[in-house]
Amino acid sequence: MTDVAVAGPDNTSSAPLIVHSEGFGDHPAAAAVADVEVERRGVSRTQLGDLLADAERTRPLLVVLDDDMLPETGKPALAAAPERPAPLRFLGVTERDLVGDSSLADDELCAVFAPTAEPARIARAVRAALRELRLEARSLDLERELRVRSAQVHELNRIGVALSTERDYERLLDRILHSLRELTAADAGSLFLVEDAPQGQKLLRFTVAQNDSIETPALVRFTMPLNTKTLAGYVGVSGEPLNIPDVYNIPDDTPYSFNKGFDERTGYRTQSMLVLPMKNQQGDVMGVVQLINKRGSEERLPEPPHLCRDIVPFDLLATELSTSLTSQAAVCIENNALYEGLSNNIQELKDTQAQLVQSEKLASLGQLTAGVAHEINNPLAFTRNNTHLASERINSAKRRLQVTKWLDELDEPSFERLRIADELLESLSEDPALREDVKEVQADLSSLGENQRLEILGQFMDYVSQAKEMQEGNLIELMGRVQTLLDESFIGLGRVAEIVRGLRNFSRLDEAGFQDADIDEGIRQTMMILREPAREQNVNLIADLGLTRTYPCFPAKLNQVVLNLVNNAIDASPAGSDVTVTTRERDGNVEIFVRDSGHGIPEHIRTKIFDPFFTTKPVGKGTGLGLSISYRIISEHHGKIAVDPNENGVGVVFSIRIPVRQPGQEEPGKSGSEQTTQAAVAEVQ
Incomplete structure (x- = not known):
């Protein structure tokens, strides 16, 4: 990242501070404290409470209590100080008894020395207290950061969902x-x-x-x-x-x-x-x-x-x-943009189909809708399932982290640990594998005392931690599986985007001029659209595509020809048979072959199949325009289209030959283009 100047993240804690009385410099133990390379500050007895309550609430403090810092009763003035977010420790250098002092928590009073104690011992105690303060401050920082990060992830997810919808x-x-x-x-x-x-x-x-x-x-x-x-x-x-x-x-x-x-x-x-x-x-x-x-x-x-x-x-x-x-x-x-483009493409399809005979329009639209909807629904369903699994595994990781945290927080008061454990049991009951175990533990706990409950809860939490690690692996492995699920979901979404792009490319009706295009790619997109109709007929679509470069053509119109021929081949083929599309360049021509394994076309009607409105299909299933329009489109390419029996005598093969070099490579006259514009959306003979 390029910065003119970058501010660092907010620091909720800072380096420890040693606080002692104003006259501590003359104390026998002063030399022991002076040897420690930490900031020190001298305050009066009355200033101590203000210091704890205000200016240094977020800073770890080590307070050295000597006789000057203590009132006559032996208790420091701490009653008015509110709860501090940063750790606090006291070290006594006095003859007075501070161990039983109710104003000092047991975990805050780290040591008490006589003023005449060996300075090296006091210095070691000071360093140990400072290490403890730093560790506790770091732990508090990590907890705060975890809460903040969790809230941020939740907020990012919320915003992401809102934007995506x-x-x-x-x-x-x-x-x-x-x-x-x-x-x-x-x-x-x-x-x-x-x-x-x-x-x-x-x-x-x-x-x-x-x-x-x-x-x-x-x-x-x-x-x-x-x-x-x-x-x-x-x-x-x-x-x-x-x-x-x-x-x-x-x-x-x-x-x-x-x-x-x-x-x-x-x-x-x-x-x-x-x-x-x-x-x-x-x-x-x-x-x-x-x-x-x-x-x-x-x-x-x-x-x-x-x-x-x-x-x-x-x-x-x-x-x-x-x-x-x-x-x-x-x-x-x-x-x-993809969604809007898909909506616009669908609208274009609808508008163009209004120019066709009504029955032709309805058949084509139904075919496209079924094929594209099926192709999109498959990766979406796969992505939805993966997202659900990832969510379950993230929730499991969250529960495991909560269990580990509970097991580690041994210094928490018993009533607080029991309260947290009750909430944690409710969370664990959401796991089907643990639900019955949780019910049994909750039933056992109802009649036990505090210490027994904590003991049983500790055993159960250990069991949960070990069982989940055996079942799911460690958290890094679990997160790795979550990442795999998310990666697979991105692949599924990429497939949806690919389908949308393919449909968009297929339906570009404004490509009236000649241009260099990848004919094989157009055929792939066309066969993708027809994949679902082929499934319904139990017909296998096979693409044997051998073109290695782009060729000048009307890409959308050429796709339409392939759509008509492959769709007719699917209708004519028996269940379990193949429809094969082959492409190659030979003798200065681009050759496209569409083979089926159907009942064939009688010789006496082969010469009529390219006539307008000629069809062998039942009334209402075709208008007879598909092959006629295909013939005109190939003529626009200065090519030829023909139909012959297959070499094995089963079914027919439609062959298309288009010159690699088009005469002038200019767009033909408007009359031919206008006659075939209405064919740019799926027509079925």
């Missing part, structure tokens, strides 16, 4: 920016999308702007070149985030600069800025998000000149969270 494109973009600002406490923000421009150039389009502190002018969507001169352009080109504490103090040696125009027009003061790329799963930058002015505390920034003091830099945690969310957002934008 938004179908309105404009609302989706608005929600993406709002969610990122909410997640990072940004006062304002803007969103740019990357667009293609002529001559292969890229542009950034300003799309969404939000600001909580001022009324923004009406949004004017504009474009600007995608280059490194602007902050958004730099991130769009490099694909790396920028985290800038103050955009008015960007070093002169950077390639980018901040545009002050908005601030000058509105009186707003931009300071901290986090600029993030939105990358899809292929790593391509689809857009750029600018998050502006992270709020320190206020929900709305005050008016200048006090504005800057309430703004803080975006920290590393904000960068990590927003980077994760921008990746989800990019996928949501891409999926939204």
Whole structure:
């Protein structure tokens, strides 16, 4: 990541502090404490309570209690001090008896020495107490971080679900920016999308702007070149985030600069800025998000000149969270476009089919809908099942972590451990494998005393931990299986995206001009659409495709011819037989063969099958336009289509030959094109 300056994550704890009386420097034990390289602070007896309650509540403290720090009763002034989030220890250097002092918790008083004790012993005790403080502070930090991370993952999942279900494109973009600002406490923000421009150039389009502190002018969507001169352009080109504490103090040696125009027009003061790329799963930058002015505390920034003091830099945690969310957002934008494209393609199919004879239209639409729906439902069902299994395993890992934590927290009060254990038993009862065991344990516990309950609970939790590890492996192995499930789910979703792209390519009705196209790929997509009708007939589709490059053709129309021929072959073939599509280049021609194992076509009607409205199918199942339109499409390619008996005498083979080099390689006259436009959606003879 490229940073002008990056603020580190917030520290909830800091280095330990030794607190002693103001006159401790003259104490016999002072030399032992002075040898320890830790910050020390001298306070009066009355200042100790204030210190514990206010300034150093989040800092681990070691308080050295000598006679000057203790009142006449022998108890330090701690009663008014509230509960501290950081650990606290006391070390006595006095003749007084502190062990029975009710104002000091047993685990807080680490040692008591006589003032005349050997300094080396006191120094060792001080170092041991400091080590204990550091360990406890680190443990508390980890617990806090775990809670924060868990809440963040939950929030990211919630936002991800909300974004993935938004179908309105404009609302989706608005929600993406709002969610990122909410997640990072940004006062304002803007969103740019990357667009293609002529001559292969890229542009950034300003799309969404939000600001909580001022009324923004009406949004004017504009474009600007995608280059490194602007902050958004730099991130769009490099694909790396920028985290800038103050955009008015960007070093002169950077390639980018901040545009002050908005601030000058509105009186707003931009300071901290986090600029993030939105990358899809292929790593391509689809857009750029600018998050502006992270709020320190206020929900709305005050008016200048006090504005800057309430703004803080975006920290590393904000960068990590927003980077994760921008990746989800990019996928949501891409999926939204795929969904919209699929909707548009379906609408195109419907509009074009209105030009066909009604029965032809209904047959084709039913065929496409059944095939595509089946192909999409299969990977979706697989993904849904994997997601369910992953969720179960994550829940199991969560319960195992809770059990391990309960077993490790031996210092908790008994009543608190019992309360947590009751909640944990309820959670474990959700596991079918443990449900009966949990019921038995709960029944056994009802009549036992506190110590017996803790003993039985400890044995049961040990059993659960060991049983789950034997059943599921360790947590790393379990998470590995979860990752495998998620990876497989991504493969399933990729299959859905592939199907949608295939349908989109197949249905491109605007490809009227000649162009170089992958004929084999078009045939694969066509056979994919017909896979379900073939399954219903128990017919095997076989692709023997041997073309190795692109060829000039009308790709959508050529796909339509293959669709007609393969669909007819499926109808004519008996259950258990094969329909084979073969391609090759030979003698200056692209050759396409469609073979079936059906009952064949009598010789006396072979010369009629390409006539308009000629059909051998029952009334209502075909209009007789399919082969006629196919014949015209092949003629547009200056090619030939013919039908002959198979070499083995079973079924027929339709052969298509198209010249590799088309005359002039120009689009034929409009009359022929208009006559065949209506054939660009599935026609069945």
